[in-house]
Amino acid sequence: MSDLSLIFVAMAGIFLLLFLVIRTKLHAFVALLLVSLIVGIAAGMPLSGVIESMEDGMGGTLGFVAIVVGLGAMFGKLLEVSGGAERLAQTLIAKFGEDKAQWALGITGFLVAIPVFFDVGFIILVPIVYGLAKKAGKSVLYYGIPLLAGLAVTHSFIPPTPGPIAVADLVGADLGWVILFGAIAGLPAMILAGPIFGRYIASKIDVGVPDYMESDDDEPKKGYDKELPGFGLITSLILVPLVLILVNTLSDLLLEEGNTFRSIATFLGHPFVALTIATLLTFTFLGTKRGYTRQDVQDIATKALEPAGIIILVTGAGGVFKQVLIDSGVGDVLGNIMIQSALPPVLLAFVISTAVRLAQGSATVAMVTAAGLISPLIDTLGLDGPMLGLMVISIASGATVFSHVNDSGFWLVNRYFGLDVKDTLKSWTVMETIIGFVGFGVAFIISLFIA
Template sequence: MTIDFSLLFSVLAGVVLLITLILRFKVQAFIALLLASILVGVLSGMPPKMIINTIEEGMGSTLGFVAVVVGLGAIFGAILERSGGAEALAAFMLNKFGEKQSSWALMVTGFIVAIPVFFDVAFIILIPMIYALQRKTGKSLLLYGIPLLAGLAITHSFIPPTPGPIAVAEILMADLGWVILFGFLVGVPTAIICGPLFGKYISKRIHVVAPELTINDQIFKKLPPVGSIIIIIAIPIIMIVLNTLLNSPFMADFNIPKKLLEWIGMIGHPFSALLIANLIAWYLLGIRKGFTKTQLLDISTKSLAPAGIIILITGAGGVFKQMLVNTGTGEMLANYFAEQGISLLLFGFLAAVIVRVLQGSATVAMITAAGLTAPLVLVNTSEPEKALLVIAIAAGASIMSHVNDSGFWLVGKYLGLTEKQTFQSWTVMTTILAIIGFLATFLLSLFF
């Protein structure tokens, strides 16, 4: 298989334009991805009308799934956030684990809370917990902050219904149940290493304290029962994974009635699972807690603003992928890599790493890498293999958060770190997260 260098050049030019527009000209990622896709089409010799049709095809095929899931997930997370559910869970975990094991409690809390709640929102909600611990123990704030951040970052990257893995899974046409399952298998050991273990190490070298408590910080409110929070978060995850497992080839010998599998397939579909979770949260955390219908409507409506941005960027990523498919670039590269024996996992990981380091946004890195990788996925690629590819890309997109990433400044500000200290703690932690996450994914790929 020979490489058509004109097609290869068109892809490289598209990626360069994308990064230049975002970095140099501060163009919104949605517009930048569309312009990069058009450039790929023009340079590859695609007719003008076909370029427009490809944009429509890529946008439509991607958003049919992503828009519904991300929208429902955003509403679900907003109700959990406003009801005090995240704080209730954190308080429960800290109480159960005790002060000595509080860093582990915070890691687990971050891991669970970030499933329905966006990373930055969850961090801001939970930051008072680690301030209180630091004031009580006098130890470095990083002993508690790093484990919490590790739990939040890993779930945010690896486990649906958070938007990043949802978007990558849809572009790669991977089954969400498998993505959730592998996200947990990879995420747990990764969280332990870059959370409590690294947190203990770095806290001995960088001592930072919580800001002084003001009268405005001393707010007390009645939190919802933690049992209901855990059940509500678990419902959609269990339903989706159960549907995947019962409809997988592993269950073929059990002779489950076809009609039953069809109904399980409907109830366990992400659309249905998240709808059910939303209705339960709406009642238990909304109506039962004293929220009016108008307040719940306002919470739901406001939650869709950040979701809308993610949905549009994901759609533009689908356009980029479709442009590679329709120009024939994807098939050419797929055949070449197959002949050379180059690992698709490694390609996806490195593609995400490069985009992440250059432009900062983990979401844009995931979507761009997924767009580059999707055309290389062969017809006979199994669902577990595609799910592992999703995790590999997510790991690469998490690496080395630095000054071009808003998360770098958010963490530094709330933990009271200098830029150098943020590099030594947060940047190093995200790099460990990415490397361990990829290595764990590679090990799993040997068995699937």
Template sequence: MDYQLLFAVVFGVALLLVLILRLKLQAFLALLIVCVFVGAFSGLAPDVILDAITKGMGGTLGFVATVVGLGSLFGAVLEHSGGAKQIAHYLIQKFGIKKAPWSIMLTGFLVAIPVFFDVAFIILIPLIYALQRKTKKSLLLYALPLLSGLAVTHAFIPPTPGPIAVADILNANLGWVIVFGFITGIPTAAVAGPFFAKYISKKIHIEAPYESLENEDSSINLSPTGLVLSIIFLPIVLIVINTLVNSPLAANWNFPEQVLFISTLLGHPFTALILANLIAWYFLGVRRNVSKDELLTISTKALYPAGVIILLTGAGGAFKQILIDTGAGLMIAESLTSDYFPPVIFGFIIAAIVRIMQGSSTVAMITAAGITAPLLGISNYSEMQLAILVIAIAAGASVFSHVNDSGFWLVKQYLGLSEKQTFKTWSILTTLIAFMGLFVSTVLWYLV
């Protein structure tokens, strides 16, 4: 083993944490600094280091920037249309108050596909307050299932930025990531949501704040639920169909050339999301008498947070390329090649360590993906296994949200919890998501 390479990688990750935690540097800048550091300590020439950063950034951003940008535009129009609230009201009406925790979990699970976690939570929290006031039960009985649904989808199911970035770094097929994201996400959301909420709500009773944050106008003409759900699932269905049509599973089906052409064109994430955006723009915007100027303003604002995620992902791609070019990645991969230590476990552990140390699940995912990617070069993993690996890394990056994570304080503030109560509820919930995700993804790893 080359101990100089090992030292460069270990010290590089430690430096990343120091730069983010102690010096409060933006993670994008910190990742690039670490790339230069690892490259230099590994003995690469300056021009090779800079070429690797350029190659890693460019190769990653070509796909991720487009998908994250289109996903952000899509989510902004849905948010403005009131579609998230409409889904919640419909499901509660359909399942009834007794099954409201399950309805709320499902709402969070669906809404977080196009809408960012924190935005979706703030949109839907007034509904949670209303349910608590109506039933007089603990606010946690309804809030935790919502948070579980939102967090699981945000971590596991594209086109949310985390799994998009990891899938690109690992060269995983997005269609399979979606399929295994749903397979893993549904039982995970159930355990961390309704089941955990039923238990903890009996021990901690929380009342909704008296100062209602509801500013819903019942006169607003919300879009039909069926239309909203159809638009949300359109890109997902198109991507999955394309994956299945072009997979070995359909090798003997002999589809006509025209079908393959249409499937490949419309099922690519770019075209699927462009189509969804156009339909949402018209049916959730123009048809509801939203002016074109207002739609343009909504769309433009939506791209601001996307820019941070895109740059972070690009820096993660650069880090991956540095590990490959130095040979550090191959060294780590060869030392960890074992049936008892599969990539799903390794990726989960790295993501979990970075997540607990610095708080950001996105940084944890990207760092873990960069370190794990070289493991894939020495073994011939299937498309399904690569997709499952994405889910395992996302699970690790979800573990134990605490005081260095903005989500911890968001939940504490809106639910009126103390720090101790937030640890007992939100931190445990995110840990349940992590270990359930690891369990299911590990089982799937050996089944496919």
């Protein structure tokens, strides 16, 4: 089949994927599998070869992603149930003072979203936003936007959250580089999109706590089963896997192969081992040592895998799509065209991810689709090491910008803050776009020095 025909097949496949997800509301997992089948057959692959590619793509992806996302979900669920997120917020607000509560909420969101899913972290912490807004007589956005910015930055940029985990696996990036560049790009993004933009937009949109969120104020609020855990314990548990993974990456960079410390760091810093250690520590110090039975801990961990399962399957289907593109020869043709586009790889990754994000709304689907499309370019150019980490941040940045009415996060914020669509666009959408462009800008600047 000619290169032109393969390009037509690839473009038709992408449009079909968007149509199935947007118009027919077909679940992204099924849509990705169906499009992979059609692209493989249309590209002239043997029928048995299509099936083999699908098996290889699913197995190769889930071998890494399922373990990391599953462990991260259990880790985060126990943090949620124990009141760890609440403790972080309370302590940081007390340390910063209520006059600087914006910064405290931004940092809280940044830390909480490392192990806890974005929407869960927001729902847990939004009552604190309501309380501060009522006490200070300020717009809910004054405190809400910084919290959302912190949550959104980490959700997009820093493993073990599912998005960057999925992209890192699909493009072959080392998680240490992703964590390092995610923090470097994420902190300025959180500051600009959070406290700074939050102060500005709160002066333009004065909105109080929605009436329907205050209806049960006279009823006693449900507390946590146990006393809240300590701040030091929570931050230590969150940092354990990040530090182990970073030490692994740095030891590979600084020490010679065969060095004993490097061998130990490589083992302990592998995401499987690092997250297993962190999860076991969480089970112990937030679970059994705080009065939960082993059965309680098991039930909490099992419950955590329900939302994780959906993310794992969608990511696996993204791996299938990537593998079919590569095995059919479409990937090589796409990679050559991308090289000839004269756009730097980091910019190209951002543009592709942004286009998919705008069209269908889901950040996770945008990340997975963009990573599948960009992976042939990575193989062709021979990109490795820190450049792959920057590619992950660039893809994640593109999947963050321009959140609008086709994104579930848009409606979550719309409801909890009692905004109309216009004001949600002015606040949430602009905040997400600031995060995406700042993250991409930092990644692009760094890429100029290490390319």
